[in-house]
Amino acid sequence: MIVKEKKQDFLSYLEDTSNLKGKAKVLFIPEEEKEVSFILLQASQQRLPVTFSGAGTGTTGGRVPLEGAILSLERLNKIIDIDPKKKIVKAEAGVTLESLEKEVNKYALSFRALPTEPLAFLGGVISTSASGVRGFKYSSVRKYVQKIKVAFSNGEIVEIPRGKFFANKRKFDFTLGRLKFKFNLPTYTSPQIKSSAGYYVRDNVDLIDLFIGQEGTLGCILEAELSLQKAVPDYFDCLVFFDREESALNFVEEVKVLKERGSFYPCALEYFDRNSLDFLSEDYPSIPSGNCGVYLEQEINSSQEKSKVLDYWCSLIEKHSSLDKCWFAEDKKSKEKLSDFRHKLPQKINEFLRRHHQEKCATDIAVPPQHFREMYNFYEEKAKVSQINYVNFGHIGENHLHFNFLPKNSEESFKAKGYIWEFIRKAISLGGTVSAEHGIGKIKKPYLEIMYGKSYLKEMALLKKVFDPSCILGLDNIFPQELLFENKNS
Ligand SMILES: Cc1cc2nc3c(=O)[nH]c(=O)nc-3n(C[C@H](O)[C@H](O)[C@H](O)COP(=O)(O)OP(=O)(O)OC[C@H]3O[C@@H](n4cnc5c(N)ncnc54)[C@H](O)[C@@H]3O)c2cc1C
Known part of the structure; x- marks a missing residue:
């Protein structure tokens, strides 16, 4: 694992394309998932905030840390498997879209929902629920994410497949590995139109959909399986x-x-x-x-x-x-x-x-x-x-x-x-959304508050605490971190 503690060695990680500037104490670049797990467990115990970093092509300051540690996924960049029959690719979070598409093309396959920026990482686009130029036909990446592997802030690593864990209306009750979860979802309903504004919530939602568009606030996406399409002749x-x-x-x-x-x-x-x-x-x-x-x-x-x-x-x-x-x-x-x-x-x-x-x-x-x-x-x-x-x-x-x-x-x-x-x-x-594909990050939080109202943001904060009880992940993304601590006191 690479660790950098001098600010001048990680300046480029303190910004994204929003031009928001951040600060941090340390940059971790793990090379294996168990290192991610170790960093998160340590950070939880020390209450050290952790911001996940993809390629930094985001436009909302999501990967820009305001304090604590940066955890970059750039070295977890392997394409693990391509199954041409099932048309599925399994890859680590730090794979760029460019290399993913190039590899699957070798099997006459294509990820047609590919977001536009070729340097973006798979983990980044899933975390923002990005869409591509072909969104008119293929919509956002959400639809194609079949399974993810996630590291929680307590260091546990779990797999979340699509189609296995559903809410009963707004209630979830399930076991993931050694972890038991029982909680109520927020009461708002995400817009029916293209949207990447806050957690994706609706009746009977699939658990995986909460993690798509979570902007690094619930867990670290380590790996994902995507369904592909035949390459277009x-x-x-x-x-x-x-x-x-x-x-x-x-x-x-x-x-x-x-x-x-x-x-x-x-x-x-x-x-x-x-x-x-x-x-x-x-x-x-x-x-x-x-x-x-x-x-x-x-x-x-x-x-x-x-x-x-x-x-x-x-x-x-x-x-x-x-x-x-x-x-x-x-x-x-x-x-x-x-x-x-x-x-x-x-x-x-x-x-x-x-x-x-x-x-x-x-x-x-x-x-x-x-x-x-x-x-x-x-x-x-x-x-x-x-x-x-x-x-x-x-x-x-x-x-x-x-x-x-x-x-x-x-x-x-x-x-x-x-x-x-x-x-x-x-x-x-007009019934629109304040973010259709880039996410809320740090700079669009006030807009989300206008869209949903503060009480729904508080419900989002409660949802975050279900998966990140130590409140260290992606702080100040989606909603102000104060809401996490307000809820604690109330
Ligand atoms: C020229 C250009 C064109 C673009 N075109 C489009 C477009 O057409 N459609 C579109 O949707 N976007 C577009 N974008 C925006 C950007 O490419 C997307 O938002 C992309 O999804 C960001 O990916 P990234 O790897 O750069 O993530 P980053 O910017 O590094 O991070 C984005 C967010 O994801 C979180 N994150 C990153 N990796 C992980 C992980 N492994 N686990 C948990 N959280 C993580 C970060 O903490 C942050 O909150 C464009 C950007 C540029 C510069």
Whole structure:
């Protein structure tokens, strides 16, 4: 095991892409699960807070420690098994998504729900219940996690398979290894829409689902088994440019209807507003100026299907825009180029914020489909009066955009945060979620409190204490740590 005690040796672990800065006494990099177990047991006995660290690509400060120890999973990075028949991969928490996909591709398999950032770790994406660019078809990673191995703060290691331990309405009563559990779940119900906001709770919930999206507060994910899909034989992707936003939104609505009808539909449906494309045009000068864009990826299962699918898309694009204004990617090189393009925007935003020493000032809001336009118009209206640069982009197929302000100084940042609050309140009034995929981490806690109210946050704190009675794991993620100690005294 590697142990680092000098701050200058672990500076990069004190931040993530939110630009929140943290502090810690020590960094542990275990190489075996029994070392994780040992660290946690010791930490529990000493009441030393422990923050789990994945790749640090998170956007909410989840892995940023505010005190105590950091436990990085980077050395637990083996792919343990790939079962091509059952289409299951078993891997350790520190495996990157990039290497996972590369390995399973060798068996003509793919993890189609793959979140966008290739350097993220498996443990990190499960802990945030992340989603990928293909979320329109494949939704979040939650659905594909079949089993996890978890180390609790008392050092016990247990396996939690999907489909074995269910709540009876809101009551759990089960035995895991040597541990007996009997407790009531919180009384709120997690939104039906795409959401990664607090513990996933509903009647009769599967135990494994409490640990997906737990943001390092209940236990350390050591290993996971994921169900995979067959690799897709062929696909094309394209970026359609629109000179009017209204045309882009109408195009998207028609595509959503395709999905509702159950006919073929793209796996990815993503939006780039005018400002996003202008921002990217520094790197891609051939982007037509003043346009917004919709990116789609269409899987093709057979050559017969190909011409039908292409004809369909050509006519739909002609209806709302023009084929001359499309970037089509059919061969490997152009597909890679388009995929890099898609990934470039969040990277550029993060670079911009780092350059200007500003924290992330963005939304991860999703709203019910019937309210998407209202939310979109609200963004536009407020952004115009703000006079702060911004980009608005993301998973439009799931009614989920990332509105990002680009503040150049702390004055703009302060102002932008006020607008973000307005967006949050609006989304909640429409039945939306304050986090659809990035989690709450440290920086979005106040939003979660508005979404659920303090009494539900207290119930979350009680749930955490069931699995982490010494209250040392992922402190200040999801809810303020004071709630843990308030409950103790009450
Ligand atoms: C360019 C870019 C694009 C992105 N695109 C997407 C996207 O499309 N969809 C999306 O959902 N996210 C996206 N993200 C955000 C980020 O990649 C995800 O949140 C990802 O899930 C974080 O994984 P990580 O390994 O970096 O975790 P970290 O940032 O290191 O940690 C995230 C949280 O998980 C906890 N954690 C980490 N490992 C464990 C473990 N083994 N056990 C228990 N808790 C653990 C941490 O304590 C922390 O709370 C993007 C980020 C970037 C920089």
